[in-house]
Amino acid sequence: MSDKPAPASPPAPGASGEPAALLEPEALDSALAEAEKAFGAADTLDELAAAKSAHLGDKSPILLARRAIGSIPGPERGPAGKRVNAARQAAQESFDSRKARLEAEEALRILNEETVDVTARTPRRRQGARHPVNVQMDRIADLFAAMGFSIGDGPELELEWFNFDALNIHPDHPARTMMDTFHIADAKGGQGSNLVLRTHTSTVQIHTMLNQEPPIYTVAPGRVYRTDEVDSTHSPVFHQTEGLVVDKGITMADLRGTLDHFARALFGPEAETRLRPSYFPFTEPSAEVDVWFSEHKDGPRWIEWGGCGMVNPRVLRACGIDPDVYSGFAFGMGVERALMLRHGIGDLRDIIDGDVRFPAGLRVEE
Template identity: 55%
Template sequence: MSGPNNDYDPVEVTPLKAEEVDAQRDAALAAIAAAADLDELKQARLDHAGDRSPLALANREIGALPPQARKEAGQRIGQARGAVNKALAERSAVLEAEHEERMLATETVDVTLPTTRRRRGSRHPITMQSETIADIFVAMGWEIAEGPMVEAEWLNFDALNLGPDHPARTMQDTFWTEPAENHVVLRTHTSPVQARTMLTRKPPIYVACPGRVFRTDEYDATHSPMFHQVEGLVVDEGITMAHLKGSLDHLAAQLYGEGVTTRFRPSYFPFTEPSAEVDLRCFVCLGDNSEECRTCRGEGWIEWGGCGVVNPRVLIACGIDPEVYSGFAFGFGIDRTFMFRHNLTDLRPLFEGDVRFASAFGTEI
């Protein structure tokens, strides 16, 4: 019986020859060392370590060898490829560091230099809301009237039938200027503009008076010592509460959408008689699903402002004959209107000067 045959025919595979493997390894190392940037190194990696590189193809030829020769050839190819991969990693670290240094040197920005870039500004949302309301009045054929914010006591109180003992005259509601004997206040409403208009013009009068007013209120989510309101005044022959109701319904529909109307609740104001509180039909649920509505809290209506027929005493104080003319007046908060329209629950962002808040309302449609 014959023994095992340990002789074999070492098949000559050229890529696996020691000198050929060493040559391919040296060529790869030279190409890697010569790479001047990351792009050239990437190309060297593809040429000498990729799937179609000479060493990768030689590795595939190992299977053509007899079993006894595969181990030596595998070690030779593995060592060569390991040396190439190590050189790639080392050269890549060097080139990446050089790339970052060049970026820091060439892309440095001097933040102390003046810039030509200007942030795009935006108008204050209250300004836009005031102008929107003014446009509605102008479209109705009314005029816009303005007056000073520092006002005479007589125009702010007496001309409007607010007697000397009225609580609004006290320091609890009014900012008085010094010295007190000058009888000058920061206006507590825009009604003095109405008085000035009646003193300087003859009826018919159709004016709206938007503006900034001041009261000694606490500063919180729903109150501010400075806020904005708009008042409307009509003085003409034959003016009734029906004209007032129609004007407010039109204004409500223009501001909040079709179907939004108003209702009156009896109230008292010294400068109007009869007087009423104005409620706005909820513009979210329109009163249909009021129990589930978070805006009107189940009421179906939202308090909006005050109104009434101009008190004859006010007409007389301003030189208008109440036997010939009658009129109506109303007022509501511009800030409150803006909060309603944009579903805000806190008015303080309107006054704190954060440009990020104002920029969100840069355009009024």
């Protein structure tokens, strides 16, 4: 007789406390009921997610029952597997149904609580304003574009030929010294580069005539440079608007009509202009343009506005245009000058000193 104890008999399938017991119909029904109860009690998507982990997660009774299928005899695995899958599918459907309901409730809550009334009037506070000079140049460009003019542009660093020679201002011409030009030094520090900062936007007119066949109707607003000291009426950097027309049969009458329309558009329908004989090397005949201001702060008077004239035949020839076939007129006005006249600004430094109150104080976009 052996002294060793007899081996213990294996527990019967489905005994209480063993994994196989989870496969019993009563156990599966109980697990499913608990899952459905937990899903139904969840009031938020977060609570529902926690309930899913407890009742459909890896350690949930239904999933543990599924793993226990391998521990029961073969003939019983088929029916047990069907019961487990049915319970799992029913629990999943209960979860999906509750999730869809909670998502719909959440969407409705967001729609009700976070709706923005796009028709509501809200107070608006201006955070800034475009600079009046830029607005003025855009106004001028829009005006001439409406008249059929193109808007020209060109480099601010120019060859002397474009800035002077092509405009009939030769090296020994006295008008050349009146331009107070910024000359650009060459690599050796001298002034032999033949480059200057443009002193007028007439250089754009030269580029246009060289690259375009007449008829030409163009206006060129832009920044220019002269070696002036800053004071109430001068600045080394300022803006000009220059216009050019080249076509057959152009006369001073066309120039006068264009300037009258320009003046009324800028200064009001009652604006009056006059032309006074003057001299510019690039126009012949030439004139100064004055505008009448009846409500000037110093009393009614004529105020100088700009220069104009018929394009000098030498300028046309320099650009390859036959002056016997074509004629034209040109004019140029300072943008800051027009802005000061339009709004009664007495000191140019108010425009350029950077005070943020200045742009907001002018209604230049009306």
